[in-house]
Amino acid sequence: MLSSTADHVYWLGRYAERAENLARTLDVQYRLSLLPHQARSDGSGWGHALVTLGLDTAYAERHDAIDPHKVIDFLAFDHGNPSSILNCLRAARENARAVRGSISSEMWETFNTTWLEARVTAPSRSAARNVAEFVDWVKYRAHLARGVVLGSMLRDEGYNFMQIGTFLERADGVARLLLIRLACDAGSAERVAMVHDYYPWSVLLRALSAFEIFRRVSRDSVSPLHVIEFAVFRADVPRSIYRSAQLVYENLQAVANAQSGETERRAGMLHAELRFGTLESLTIGGIEPFLASVLARTADLSDRIGRDFLGHTSPG
Amino acid sequence: MQNLVAYDEMYMADGQVRPHYAVYSEWLSRQPEDALRGKRAEADSLFHRVGITFAVYGEQDGNERLIPFDIVPRVLSAEEWRALAAGLRQRVRALNAFIGDIYHGQEILKAGLLAPEQIFCNPQYRPDMQGLEVPGGIYAHIAGIDVVRAGQGEFYVLEDNLRVPSGVSYMLEDRKMMMRLFPELFSINRVAPVEHYPDRLLDHLASAAPAGVADPVVVVLTPGAHNSAYFEHAFLAQQMGVELVEGQDLFVRDGFVYMRTTRGPLRVDVIYRRIDDDFIDPLVFRPDSALGVPGLMSAYRAGRVTIANSIGTGIADDKSIYPYVPDMVRFYLDEAPLLSNVQTWILRRPDDLAYTLAHLDQLVVKEAHGAGGYGMLIGPTASEAEREDFRLRILSAPEKYIAQPTLSLSTCPTFVEQGVAPRHIDLRPFVLSGRDITIVPGGLTRVALRAGSLVVNSSQGGGTKDTWVLER
Numbered sequence: 001m002l003s004s005t006a007d008h009v010y011w012l013g014r015y016a017e018r019a020e021n022l023a024r025t026l027d028v029q030y031r032l033s034l035l036p037h038q039a040r041s042d043g044s045g046w047g048h049a050l051v052t053l054g055l056d057t058a059y060a061e062r063h064d065a066i067d068p069h070k071v072i073d074f075l076a077f078d079h080g081n082p083s084s085i086l087n088c089l090r091a092a093r094e095n096a097r098a099v100r101g102s103i104s105s106e107m108w109e110t111f112n113t114t115w116l117e118a119r120v121t122a123p124s125r126s127a128a129r130n131v132a133e134f135v136d137w138v139k140y141r142a143h144l145a146r147g148v149v150l151g152s153m154l155r156d157e158g159y160n161f162m163q164i165g166t167f168l169e170r171a172d173g174v175a176r177l178l179l180i181r182l183a184c185d186a187g188s189a190e191r192v193a194m195v196h197d198y199y200p201w202s203v204l205l206r207a208l209s210a211f212e213i214f215r216r217v218s219r220d221s222v223s224p225l226h227v228i229e230f231a232v233f234r235a236d237v238p239r240s241i242y243r244s245a246q247l248v249y250e251n252l253q254a255v256a257n258a259q260s261g262e263t264e265r266r267a268g269m270l271h272a273e274l275r276f277g278t279l280e281s282l283t284i285g286g287i288e289p290f291l292a293s294v295l296a297r298t299a300d301l302s303d304r305i306g307r308d309f310l311g312h313t314s315p316g
Numbered sequence: 317m318q319n320l321v322a323y324d325e326m327y328m329a330d331g332q333v334r335p336h337y338a339v340y341s342e343w344l345s346r347q348p349e350d351a352l353r354g355k356r357a358e359a360d361s362l363f364h365r366v367g368i369t370f371a372v373y374g375e376q377d378g379n380e381r382l383i384p385f386d387i388v389p390r391v392l393s394a395e396e397w398r399a400l401a402a403g404l405r406q407r408v409r410a411l412n413a414f415i416g417d418i419y420h421g422q423e424i425l426k427a428g429l430l431a432p433e434q435i436f437c438n439p440q441y442r443p444d445m446q447g448l449e450v451p452g453g454i455y456a457h458i459a460g461i462d463v464v465r466a467g468q469g470e471f472y473v474l475e476d477n478l479r480v481p482s483g484v485s486y487m488l489e490d491r492k493m494m495m496r497l498f499p500e501l502f503s504i505n506r507v508a509p510v511e512h513y514p515d516r517l518l519d520h521l522a523s524a525a526p527a528g529v530a531d532p533v534v535v536v537l538t539p540g541a542h543n544s545a546y547f548e549h550a551f552l553a554q555q556m557g558v559e560l561v562e563g564q565d566l567f568v569r570d571g572f573v574y575m576r577t578t579r580g581p582l583r584v585d586v587i588y589r590r591i592d593d594d595f596i597d598p599l600v601f602r603p604d605s606a607l608g609v610p611g612l613m614s615a616y617r618a619g620r621v622t623i624a625n626s627i628g629t630g631i632a633d634d635k636s637i638y639p640y641v642p643d644m645v646r647f648y649l650d651e652a653p654l655l656s657n658v659q660t661w662i663l664r665r666p667d668d669l670a671y672t673l674a675h676l677d678q679l680v681v682k683e684a685h686g687a688g689g690y691g692m693l694i695g696p697t698a699s700e701a702e703r704e705d706f707r708l709r710i711l712s713a714p715e716k717y718i719a720q721p722t723l724s725l726s727t728c729p730t731f732v733e734q735g736v737a738p739r740h741i742d743l744r745p746f747v748l749s750g751r752d753i754t755i756v757p758g759g760l761t762r763v764a765l766r767a768g769s770l771v772v773n774s775s776q777g778g779g780t781k782d783t784w785v786l787e788r
Contacts, residue, residue: 002561002576004561005559006578100367101554108367109365309578
């Protein structure tokens with residue numbers, strides 16, 4: 001497969017997943033803001049979200065203070081924010097367009113329609129009260145796109161690269177979601193269940209489409225440590241970091257070439273640590289440092305994949 | 317302005333329906349206008365969803381537009397098509413022979429049919445092609461011949477497109493759309509299918525591979541997603557099942573052309589290029605081109621890769637050479653031309669120049685090297701100032717211009733805001749040359765949607781129609 005084609009499907013996977021992760025992040029923050037004890041209007045939760053997403057500087061350039069409505073607008077609709085949901089949907093569509101001859105027509109039409117509809121309806125949705133509706137729509141389109149990929153895409157290297165992009169992005173997105181929550185509630189990871197933990201952490205589970213799964217497979221109460229263990233280590237939870245790392249590793253093995261040995265090794269290391277890691281091993285070094293290292297390692301893998309397969313030249 | 321009534325494809329002068337339109341016309345008369353309007357809206361939304369769009373040169377906002385699609389088909393009878401197709405085959409054979417001759421023995425110059433400076437002073441002449449053997453002696457593998465009907469319905473060739481003719485994807489998508497919108501029409505009419513075009517194209521491209529290559533790797537070379545015809549490039553690559561590449565995906569090493577893949581370099585044997593000569597190799601042509609492949613010409617000259625269409629075909633489709641195509645048919649094939657040219661005044665000739673300047677209000681003046689409906693004067697509709705401006709431009713460099721009579725292009729019923737009304741049309745059939753010549757029945761019919769307009773180019777507000785060739 002052409003390196004440039006692989007590059008586009010990789011980024012198609014990443015941007016589509018990023019749009020969905022952002023929608024899920026918005027969902028959490030928005031639902032939390034509706035909870036009575038979170039009703040403080042200091043906006044600290046939104047501030048942490050911007051910092052963890054790496055967008056605090058970009059936001060500060062456009063707005064003076066952290067205002068929930070402005071943050072929602074910035075994250076979801078702002079054309080000037082390259083990482084807004086709208087821009088991610090556009091980037092996904094542009095990458096699909098660049099390889100429309102190499103992906104299925106159904107895939108192209110799905111990503112194209114998502115972008116066309118987003119462009120038409122986004123202005124009318126740029127009001128905080130519609131954010132829930134918009135988030136649901138983004139998730140619905142993401143589910144649809146996933147089904148179309150599953151049902152119509154040739155299982156060749158292009159599929160592998162799209163999966164790699166998707167799951168690197170998902171590992172990154174879930175780690176950031178957990179980091180935002182921990183930042184909003186300093187010290188929460190060190191304690192065991194407290195009654196008031198139930199709401200924020202169950203909201204997070206819902207955003208990962210995992211609340212019902214948690215109830216079904218876990219006898220534990222909804223507490224920070226249990227939710228973190230669940231979101232990091234569970235092999236059977238579709239959005240867990242472990243599951244994402246596993247799929248990155250598997251798909252990377254499928255496309256291995258003469259120069260990708262070191263990249264595979266690093267992906268394998270990440271996979272093995274999550275596969276054999278425990279909550280106890282995690283708490284020793286600290287949960288936040290561990291999640292931060294997940295971000296650093298997915299970024300490293302992305303750079304290496306770019307050099308090994310996608311025709312990127314090494315930086316510097 | 318026009319004293320002649322245009323030939324109408326559907327109706328005879330006395331208002332009677334032509335026999336090959338009878339079935340369609342009867343069907344059309346039973347369709348309520350609202351239903352047609354609904355179908356047209358459906359077509360628009362489908363084209364948007366599928367992304368059959370093009371970027372317009374000169375529009376900076378990067379918006380993509382649809383080429384308007386008209387739901388009334390243009391219909392040709394089996395007899396009309398048979399005669400036209402025979403003429404197209406003959407013409408393309410002569411054009412390929414001409415290009416081969418120019419880049420080899422130049423017999424046509426020795427015979428005095430063309431003056432040497434018409435070739436050697438022409439920017440479309442490529443000295444790099446001189447003496448080069450190309451597989452099968454084919455230069456224009458894909459030709460798009462623009463044909464119009466005038467007078468009593470006679471066909472005239474308006475222009476030969478032998479470089480990178482575009483539009484074939486619209487021929488295919490328009491048919492798909494018609495079959496989706498009006499399946500019943502295809503059960504009551506026997507319309508010759510066109511869907512096998514990409515299959516035939518791939519076959520012709522593969523057969524043009526360098527000698528000795530058993531299983532040639534074919535690619536489509538595009539300038540990229542911002543090109544106005546990008547949809548077509550992607551569409552053809554997908555339909556043929558070959559890679560769509562940009563210049564940066566290819567490189568030349570040890571005399572061969574390779575593409576960069578995730579598994580390392582892969583050799584490329586045939587390049588269906590949709591990039592103009594000027595941009596194809598910065599080492600030979602425009603050095604500022606970022607679209608091409610450095611070293612491609614040297615690999616081509618060494619016979620290691622086939623470029624389709626060949627470099628240098630523009631020498632045969634230049635408007636200054638066009639008037640001589642009927643001579644080429646006689647000279648190379650020893651046959652009488654089956655298709656007529658439009659009468660053309662060549663302004664490098666003093667007599668033609670004098671006549672043209674005296675009749676500017678009746679003629680169409682075109683730049684000999686222009687394309688896309690730009691840089692032309694339509695005398696009868698131009699203002700006095702525009703004509704004066706053109707007069708000065710012609711006088712400063714007469715050899716850059718040709719003039720033709722204002723043809724009253726044939727009209728075809730078209731569904732516009734006011735309902736079904738006649739609009740002027742042309743036709744671009746696509747002719748594939750290789751071991752043999754293939755023409756899928758039909759082509760792209762372009763329609764000038766503004767009442768009275770004769771400009772059918774999509775960049776100038778033209779639309780397209782499905783083109784039916786009826787099988788007996």
